[in-house]
Amino acid sequence: MLPIVPVLPALLAALEESGVAVLQAPPGAGKTTRVPLALLDAPWLAGRKVLMLEPRRIAARAAARFMAGTLGERVGDTVGYRIRRDTRVGPRTRIEIVTEGVLTRMLQHDPALEDVGVVIFDEFHERSLNADLGLALALQSRALLRDDLRLVVMSATLDGGPVASLIGGERAAPVITSEGRAHPVETVYAPRQRDQWLEPEVARVVRRAITEHEGDVLVFLPGAAEIARVGRILTDAGLPPGTYVAPLHGTLEQQAQDLAIAPSVPGERKIVLATTIAQTSLTIEGVRVVVDCGLARAPRFSPRSGMTRLETVRISAAGAEQRRGRAGRVAPGVCYRMWDPHEQQGLVPFDRPEILEADLAPLALELAAAGVTDPAELRWLDAPPAPALAQARELLRELEALDDAGRITAHGRAMAALPTHPRIAHLLLRAKEQGATAAATACDLAALLEQRDLLRFGGGEGNAADVDIRLRLEVLRDLAARATLPPQLHGATVDVAAARLALTESREWRRALGIPPQAVSDAAHGGALLMLAYPERVAQRRATAGRATARYLLRSGAGVAISGAQSLGDAEYLAVADVGGTGADARIFAAAPVTLAEIESAFAEQIVEDAHIGWDPDARAVRARRRTRLGALVLREGGLHDPDPAAVGAALVSGIRALGLEALPWSDAARSLRARLAFAHATDPVWPDVSDDALLATLEDWLLPHATGVTTLARMDVLPALEGMLSWSQRQQLERYAPTHWEVPSGSRIRIDYADPTAPVLAVRLQEVFGLHDTPRIAGGRVPLTVHLLSPAHRPVQVTQDLAGFWRGSYFDVKKELKGRYPKHYWPDDPLVAEARRGVKR
Numbered sequence: 001m002l003p004i005v006p007v008l009p010a011l012l013a014a015l016e017e018s019g020v021a022v023l024q025a026p027p028g029a030g031k032t033t034r035v036p037l038a039l040l041d042a043p044w045l046a047g048r049k050v051l052m053l054e055p056r057r058i059a060a061r062a063a064a065r066f067m068a069g070t071l072g073e074r075v076g077d078t079v080g081y082r083i084r085r086d087t088r089v090g091p092r093t094r095i096e097i098v099t100e101g102v103l104t105r106m107l108q109h110d111p112a113l114e115d116v117g118v119v120i121f122d123e124f125h126e127r128s129l130n131a132d133l134g135l136a137l138a139l140q141s142r143a144l145l146r147d148d149l150r151l152v153v154m155s156a157t158l159d160g161g162p163v164a165s166l167i168g169g170e171r172a173a174p175v176i177t178s179e180g181r182a183h184p185v186e187t188v189y190a191p192r193q194r195d196q197w198l199e200p201e202v203a204r205v206v207r208r209a210i211t212e213h214e215g216d217v218l219v220f221l222p223g224a225a226e227i228a229r230v231g232r233i234l235t236d237a238g239l240p241p242g243t244y245v246a247p248l249h250g251t252l253e254q255q256a257q258d259l260a261i262a263p264s265v266p267g268e269r270k271i272v273l274a275t276t277i278a279q280t281s282l283t284i285e286g287v288r289v290v291v292d293c294g295l296a297r298a299p300r301f302s303p304r305s306g307m308t309r310l311e312t313v314r315i316s317a318a319g320a321e322q323r324r325g326r327a328g329r330v331a332p333g334v335c336y337r338m339w340d341p342h343e344q345q346g347l348v349p350f351d352r353p354e355i356l357e358a359d360l361a362p363l364a365l366e367l368a369a370a371g372v373t374d375p376a377e378l379r380w381l382d383a384p385p386a387p388a389l390a391q392a393r394e395l396l397r398e399l400e401a402l403d404d405a406g407r408i409t410a411h412g413r414a415m416a417a418l419p420t421h422p423r424i425a426h427l428l429l430r431a432k433e434q435g436a437t438a439a440a441t442a443c444d445l446a447a448l449l450e451q452r453d454l455l456r457f458g459g460g461e462g463n464a465a466d467v468d469i470r471l472r473l474e475v476l477r478d479l480a481a482r483a484t485l486p487p488q489l490h491g492a493t494v495d496v497a498a499a500r501l502a503l504t505e506s507r508e509w510r511r512a513l514g515i516p517p518q519a520v521s522d523a524a525h526g527g528a529l530l531m532l533a534y535p536e537r538v539a540q541r542r543a544t545a546g547r548a549t550a551r552y553l554l555r556s557g558a559g560v561a562i563s564g565a566q567s568l569g570d571a572e573y574l575a576v577a578d579v580g581g582t583g584a585d586a587r588i589f590a591a592a593p594v595t596l597a598e599i600e601s602a603f604a605e606q607i608v609e610d611a612h613i614g615w616d617p618d619a620r621a622v623r624a625r626r627r628t629r630l631g632a633l634v635l636r637e638g639g640l641h642d643p644d645p646a647a648v649g650a651a652l653v654s655g656i657r658a659l660g661l662e663a664l665p666w667s668d669a670a671r672s673l674r675a676r677l678a679f680a681h682a683t684d685p686v687w688p689d690v691s692d693d694a695l696l697a698t699l700e701d702w703l704l705p706h707a708t709g710v711t712t713l714a715r716m717d718v719l720p721a722l723e724g725m726l727s728w729s730q731r732q733q734l735e736r737y738a739p740t741h742w743e744v745p746s747g748s749r750i751r752i753d754y755a756d757p758t759a760p761v762l763a764v765r766l767q768e769v770f771g772l773h774d775t776p777r778i779a780g781g782r783v784p785l786t787v788h789l790l791s792p793a794h795r796p797v798q799v800t801q802d803l804a805g806f807w808r809g810s811y812f813d814v815k816k817e818l819k820g821r822y823p824k825h826y827w828p829d830d831p832l833v834a835e836a837r838r839g840v841k842r
């Protein structure tokens with residue numbers, strides 16, 4: 001008897017009384033296959049259906065087959081399933097197993113779920129985005145439309161308390177717990193060497209496991225690529241007789257998946273290489289050994305960049321325990337963990353819910369289709385993050401799925417009806433409007449975007465993977481035409497299995513959309529169609545550092561780049577489908593070229609023409625250009641006639657502020673006036689402040705009115721602008737207060753140097769001031785000039801602000817020295833009565 005059986009009466013009683021329940025049971029307890037059957041005869045079901053959600057398609061099919069076999073029937077009789085593009089239900093079907101996206105579409109068509117009596121959420125601990133949304137919508141339906149709708153949340157590891165409070169409302173739902181029946185599992189820590197590649201290390205531990213223990217082996221790996229590499233290493237090294245490798249991941253054909261799940265033939269032994277798909281719902285008969293590399297692929301979405309990437313992450317402690325439990329389902333087993341024992345303590349307890357990490361565009365579209373404008377209307381275990389949801393809605397507006405008020409459009413409803421991401425749905429629907437060739441190409445594109453890459457490029461310098469998606473379109477076209485492919489194409493190895501899977505997916509889309517089978521795709525359409533799915537990722541080539549890297553600017557303003565020799569290296573514009581990484585320029589993984597004409601046609605309503613008036617620091621001038629722009633991309637640019645003077649002035653001012661006042665073409669007269677004003681302000685604040693800070697802060701007031709029509713610094717005349725700071729009377733007063741020159745007894749007008757505003761200088765030859773009794777003064781007589789007395793050769797011989805004292809004292813020592821050096825010049829004994837002269841006395 002399975003461990004779940006004893007608790008089934010308690011579950012039935014809880015649903016009878018409360019209508020909701022949480023069932024906690026470890027992997028292998030039998031909850032997936034026993035609970036739906038146990039509910040069939042419940043009186044409250046009243047002939048309605050049991051609807052059970054499974055996170056994964058493989059598990060949904062396997063559970064349906066097992067339950068149908070238990071009843072001695074075929075799938076589609078009492079027990080059936082609905083998964084993407086594969087439905088096995090009939091008129092007598094009472095139990096339907098559906099994947100989570102199917103439930104949300106069922107709720108869109110029938111929010112009350114009139115023919116359903118109970119909805120079971122299996123493996124809820126995985127906390128997928130669709131599971132959270134499905135539960136929120138089902139709770140709304142139960143609260144508003146169907147108070148008799150029963151809900152069961154089943155989980156292997158999730159803490160049942162919060163879920164019980166969520167679904168029970170004011171009164172928490174009953175929590176039923178099954179202790180399970182797991183056989184003992186020995187844990188062996190076999191840490192991998194960190195300086196070695198993952199795949200050879202996994203193969204080493206697998207070979208050790210099949211040597212040391214009996215039974216089938218289940219190996220957990222991050223993704224399909226690692227599964228393929230480990231499989232090749234094991235096969236090439238040779239396996240014991242009767243031992244074979246069986247891959248298991250979501251992109252495999254159903255026949256290959258069934259082979260991995262089915263029990264081994266007696267006398268044979270299989271090594272199942274699986275992703276997290278085998279972590280919970282699936283029971284793989286005969287597994288006695290688990291090898292866990294401790295890694296998984298998880299989607300990580302950045303609201304900042306608007307991009308989602310699958311990242312390889314450490315599994316949680318709960319995930320590690322689930323994987324370990326797979327070895328003890330049928331008999332005592334062993335689990336090899338490829339990490340150190342002390343690392344076990346560092347694992348996070350549970351995986352973060354997908355709703356906190358993933359792209360929320362599908363969620364936003366489903367909410368809109370359900371008429372939910374505010375997610376707070378629903379009850380969530382974890383509410384969708386506001387920034388990510390806002391960005392998702394903005395994308396949906398660009399895809400024409402939502403109107404400006406956030407309500408779903410007719411096009412949005414058509415998108416929501418397609419079982420794919422909103423980007424792909426928009427691509428398919430709009431391409432269909434363009435004719436059979438475009439629609440066929442879109443179907444191929446959709447298949448390529450949803451599957452793993454079908455080209456494998458070797459590593460090494462200069463041999464980077466070519467990101468041109470047209471190459472992949474050509475592969476699918478050739479495969480459809482010839483049914484075979486060469487092993488090498490475009491310098492890459494063709495993954496034939498991935499290509500066939502993509503071709504099958506493309507054909508399914510053609511059937512779903514009603515595209516004629518004879519319609520042939522055209523890779524030349526690739527870029528224009530790709531823009532439909534990724535309107536925010538149109539990219540324009542910009543200056544590059546060299547041929548090795550081509551850099552582009554996205555219309556959002558973010559930088560992206562292609563590394564290595566590429567067929568797209570010279571493309572002026574790209575439609576980018578896949579991009580990721582960190583740093584100034586994210587790395588492009590998939591793209592196609594587009595023309596300017598295609599961009600202008602696709603985004604005619606979003607392209608704007610504006611006048612751009614800005615400062616060019618290299619030319620030190622204002623540039624006035626008319627630009628045709630799509631976001632951050634400048635598609636066309638030309639000269640702008642008669643630019644707005646205010647905008648020109650603002651750009652000019654911003655340029656001067658950036659460069660500083662010294663960038664202005666200061667004439668000697670302008671520098672002199674500024675120096676005089678600086679002196680005047682230092683002695684009396686009533687005069688204008690002409691310091692750097694003051695002038696820069698008031699450029700609009702003193703400089704701009706005198707810069708009409710000026711666009712370059714070279715044409716700027718600063719003197720009139722400075723003069724404009726003074727009234728006519730102030731200019732007259734300044735000539736007396738801070739004169740430019742001082743007339744000395746010789747008749748010469750000597751320029752006053754105001755470089756130091758606290759001590760203006762009058763530099764004059766000694767002979768020209770004979771007869772000048774006192775020091776010259778300015779500023780209304782308040783400030784003495786600092787007199788630099790010069791020799792006939794214009795060399796300083798004395799600096800003084802007390803000329804009278806100099807005549808009485810130091811003059812006679814200076815006279816003695818100068819008389820010996822300049823005997824032809826006149827050096828009187830009494831300078832106060834002597835005649836001032838400019839030259840030699842005859």
